[in-house]
Amino acid sequence: MSTDQLISTAAAEAASGTTGTVVDKASAGQGERQYHIGIAPGEVGSVALLPGDPFRVPLIAEFLTEVTDIAHQREHRTMTGMYRGKLITATSTGMGCPSTAIAVEELARVGVTSFIRVGSSAAVQPGVEPGDLLVSEGTLRNDGTSAAYVHPGYPAVPDIAIANDLVLTARAVAERTGISAYTGINASDDAFYAETPEWIAQLNRMGVLNIEMESSALYVVARLRGLRAGMICACSSNLVAGASLYDEKNSSLKDGWMRSIEAALETAIRLDL
Secondary structure, eight states: OOHHHHHHHHHHHHHHTOOTTOOOTTTTTTTSOOTTTOOOTTSSOSEEEEOSSGGGHHHHHTTOEEEEEEEEETTEEEEEEEETTEEEEEEOOOSSHHHHHHHHHHHHHTTOOEEEEEEEEEEOSTTOOTTOEEEEEEEEEESSHHHHHSOTTOOBOOOHHHHHHHHHHHHHHHHHHTOOEEEEEEEEESOGGGOOHHHHHHHHHTTOOEEESSHHHHHHHHHHTTOEEEEEEEEEEETTTTEEOOOTTOSHHHHHHHHHHHHHHHHHHHTTO
């Protein structure tokens, strides 16, 4: 059979609703060790904390006991451990929505039902300081991955109970540690270095609190798959005030990460995720 004939056959099968030999990715890999994250059913708990950076997974493990290093494939590193009697999973998503969607899809296939992203994010409103905590109420979808899943008008929003509890825990952590906690709408961008001054100013005028690169896919995939998700980030920089903690010698950003992890863990316990 020629290439043209193969293409025609596949197109005809797709148009007629038959599957033939076309792979259905929605069902592929169910009940098996997952191809990208390297995890099998039974190796994780029901709730996962999701940092972007694989080297931040061990920071989560510092809060846990009975820690097990489960897998590290590509950008996805997974460790588990106990926190106040609950099994916690920590899996890195890598940078951006494509790898985040893969992590959430595959973690759901092995038993995770709730997700809390703990990451870094740049503020675009004045007054927010590096190291402050940022809780997401919803995401402006400026990414391509979520558009592949749903209509452009479909909202990217967290689970309301998770978001509300993250606000409470973030405020408690902030009061104890002398920082501030904020809540608002964030944006998810695809291209880090394409964020022009004009785009940052536009987000600022719209009242967007902060920018990151993962929550749009996290929220959309979670909603479509009947899962729960939320996000709490540490402010890494303020793009309208020229303030940044990207300097590795500055410990304030790590402190912010640790505070966001603590808040996420407390929410996981209080809601029994």
